[in-house]
Amino acid sequence: MSAPARRAQRGLTALWAAPILVAAALLWQHLPDSTDVYAPFDVPGRFGAAASGRSLTVTVDDVRLAPTVQGSARWSMPPPVAAGGRWVVVRASVSATRQTVRSSVQLRVGPNTYQPSDRFPAYTLGDRVDPGITQHGSWVFDVPPGLFDPPGADPFELLVWPGLDERLDDRLVINLRGHLESESATVTVFAPEVSG
Amino acid sequence: MAPHRIAALGRWLRGELKRLKLRHLRSVAAGLILAVAGLFGGLDTVESGRTVFAADEPHSDGQYTLTVARATVVDELRAGRRTIAPAQPGLRYLGVVSTVRNDGTIPGRLYGELRLVDQPRSAPVGVFRLADGSPITQLGPGLEETLVFVWRIPDSAIRPEVTLRVARKRFTELLVTYGKNWVDSPTDYAEITLPVTIT
Numbered sequence: 266m267s268a269p270a271r272r273a274q275r276g277l278t279a280l281w282a283a284p285i286l287v288a289a290a291l292l293w294q295h296l297p298d299s300t301d302v303y304a305p306f307d308v309p310g311r312f313g314a315a316a317s318g319r320s321l322t323v324t325v326d327d328v329r330l331a332p333t334v335q336g337s338a339r340w341s342m343p344p345p346v347a348a349g350g351r352w353v354v355v356r357a358s359v360s361a362t363r364q365t366v367r368s369s370v371q372l373r374v375g376p377n378t379y380q381p382s383d384r385f386p387a388y389t390l391g392d393r394v395d396p397g398i399t400q401h402g403s404w405v406f407d408v409p410p411g412l413f414d415p416p417g418a419d420p421f422e423l424l425v426w427p428g429l430d431e432r433l434d435d436r437l438v439i440n441l442r443g444h445l446e447s448e449s450a451t452v453t454v455f456a457p458e459v460s461g
Numbered sequence: 462m463a464p465h466r467i468a469a470l471g472r473w474l475r476g477e478l479k480r481l482k483l484r485h486l487r488s489v490a491a492g493l494i495l496a497v498a499g500l501f502g503g504l505d506t507v508e509s510g511r512t513v514f515a516a517d518e519p520h521s522d523g524q525y526t527l528t529v530a531r532a533t534v535v536d537e538l539r540a541g542r543r544t545i546a547p548a549q550p551g552l553r554y555l556g557v558v559s560t561v562r563n564d565g566t567i568p569g570r571l572y573g574e575l576r577l578v579d580q581p582r583s584a585p586v587g588v589f590r591l592a593d594g595s596p597i598t599q600l601g602p603g604l605e606e607t608l609v610f611v612w613r614i615p616d617s618a619i620r621p622e623v624t625l626r627v628a629r630k631r632f633t634e635l636l637v638t639y640g641k642n643w644v645d646s647p648t649d650y651a652e653i654t655l656p657v658t659i660t
Contacts, residue, residue, distance in 0.1 A: 273464065276470060280467060294502070300639070377566045378566065379602070380601070383599070406601070409603035
């Protein structure tokens with residue numbers, strides 16, 4: 266190959282390399298992150314109906330917004346507790362489908378996500394769920410009331426999944442929008458009950 | 462692109478490069494390296510270092526806005542008639558009162574939000590709500606609470622002033638576990654020095 270031809274070949278290589286480099290950079294900037302790659306498989310559920318995934322079945326039958334919540338049990342009745350924002354009390358029934366699992370729960374309100382409050386440990390649903398035994402109880406979340414200003418929070422949904430880590434597993438997503446009832450008085454939560 | 466045009470472009474480039482001296486070529490190489498690094502995020506803004514904030518002055522670490530009010534040393538921790546931490550010989554409790562607001566979109570962990578500086582013999586006791594002394598481990602997004610951060614420190618380590626450190630935080634994808642969360646910067650932080658009231 267003559268010298269001019271070799272030089273032209275090198276120029277051609279450089280011209281091909283530049284757009285490949287730019288394309289690689291663009292691709293690198295838009296790669297899916299691990300939260301997308303390992304995302305859970307959402308199982309949609311409705312208020313008042315049983316939502317069932319691979320490991321858990323959850324039925325939400327009541328959602329209330331209240332300024333204070335009081336725990337109640339046969340052995341004690343502590344004073345009402347005021348929320349930092351407002352309490353969202355979600356009453357639900359939970360059971361496992363095949364084996365004992367530890368459940369995790371979150372409430373998604375608009376852009377924000379909330380975990381159950383740690384203020385009512387004896388009066389809210391625990392994290393251990395057994396097959397054939399249904400627990401009836403509540404989860405209580407502390408949420409800024411401004412999120413419920415008209416037209417209301419969207420999305421407003423309860424997320425329940427087995428284990429601590431929801432990646433690549435079923436996650437129940439129960440839509441609560443349109444079912445929130447506001448209370449001006451104290452809402453009472455009871456220690457969970459079980460039925461076989 | 463037609464071959465004759467590529468050849469013409471190559472000739473022009475070679476002509477331009479021949480006119481450049483070695484130091485110019487270095488600049489061109491550095492520019493090219495910077496451009497490619499920039500394409501892959503290598504030129505992202507990096508803030509580093511220490512900043513200082515004052516009492517009663519809101520400070521944002523990215524995740525929380527804190528307004529630190531005061532520091533007090535006491536013999537024991539009580540909430541009404543309930544004892545949270547009893548008096549112990551040779552030890553006292555340092556409490557720092559601060560308002561904390563979660564500015565993120567996920568629940569935030571409070572443990573380790575304030576760190577004592579130059580108190581190697583101190584041990585964190587916990588974080589409590591000032592209103593009723595109840596322990597608090599996490600704060601939901603959009604919520605604000607007035608909290609007391611408590612440490613156990615030896616009598617001999619009590620000084621008239623205390624310095625606290627708040628790490629700068631970045632919301633990022635987690636590398637080991639799943640999801641995204643706020644992660645402390647190893648280099649960026651803010652410090653506040655408070656007078657200590659000893660009771």
